[in-house]
Amino acid sequence: MIRENQYLEVEKSVNRILSQGLIFDQLTCELEKLISHKYGALNVDTNPAVININDWKKEDIEFLVKEYSGFSNESIHLFYDALIHLEWDGVKTEVQRNLAEEMGSLTKGVPHLVLMRRGYKQELGVETEGVQYSACTEQLLNKMRTVFRSSNNAYLCGALLALEATATFEFKGVEKILRALKHRIDGGEINADSLTGEYILGHVADGPPGENPEDDHYVGMRSAIGTYITPEKGEALTKGFVAVCTALNAWWENITIEIYARRLDFAASL
Ligand SMILES: [Fe+2]
Ligand SMILES: [Fe+2]
Incomplete structure (x- = not known):
């Protein structure tokens, strides 16, 4: 149960990748493999929340959805931060x-966050407005804000690439979580x-x-980033990429631990 070992393994892999001085296409290929092989929470089949969802009560899933909405709400601001610094x-x-x-170009002009906020509240009973997040979610948001406000453009591009990669x-995992919650509520499905x-x-x-999408x-x-990344900029790009993957992976682990810890809360079990 000592999980920092896996992050030390990531560091070794990153050092190995960087020592090769790869061109952009080879580098992104290695970074994609890094996600598949080293970041368990960033793969649907091994994400700790998704694989444990059947054991969780409705309240546990509601808590997870509320906490995850903190990241969803933040992501548009991360893109604006990136735009300002690019x-x-x-x-x-x-x-x-x-x-x-x-802002809604593919969703009939309705911004994604409006669909999310209304849908979570009206269809899943989860309030996402004016809510407090747990410490690990605040930690994720703070880390992301710092990363996306970097003035090093290659680092920033690595972070953007990781968010999309x-x-x-991540969405497929969230879809499973939302469907599990709907099923707990009334045995029903989320209609398209x-x-x-x-x-x-x-x-x-x-x-x-x-x-x-x-x-x-x-x-x-x-392809947009590839034009600008020379091998010399590969290290900064890789660091931005790995910073985002590490923050997200650690959040999924932490929030899953938080859910089990909440079950041990004496007051909540009375
Ligand atoms: Fe979106
Ligand atoms: Fe995206």
Whole structure:
């Protein structure tokens, strides 16, 4: 049960990757493998919340959804922070395209966060407005804000790339969590035409390439960034990428521990 070992392994892998002085395409390929092989919480089949969801009570899942909404609410601001600090026009254009989607370009003009807030409240009974987050969620948000306010453009691009590289399976995990909550509430399903259904479909769809918004973001971001990253900038890019993956992976671990710790809260069990 000593989990820092896995992060020391990440560091070793990162040092090995950096020692090779790779060109951008090879580097991104190695970074993708790093997520698959080293970050258990960033893969749907091994994410600690997703694999334990069947053992959790409705209150546990409600708590998780509320906490996760903190990150969802923050992500549009992270994109704006990046936009403010970016000097590379091609990447700025890609971030702006992403922001337009957040504001509703693919969801009938309704911003993603409006769909999320209303859907969570009306369909899942989870309030996400004016709520307090637990310490580990605040820690994640603070870390992300610091990373996305970096003035080193290569570092910032690494962070943006990581956000998109992790988004598809993160959303697939969140979809499973939301469906599990709906099932606990009334045994029902989340319909595609519901607010939450539209929110999910605005991010992940089981369609062919080009019809899955988050995969599309990753491909778009990778090609926009590739123009600017020379091998000398590879180290900064890698550090930004790994900083985001580490913060997200640690949050999923911490929030899962928090859920078990809450069950031991004496007052809550009375
Ligand atoms: Fe979104
Ligand atoms: Fe995205």
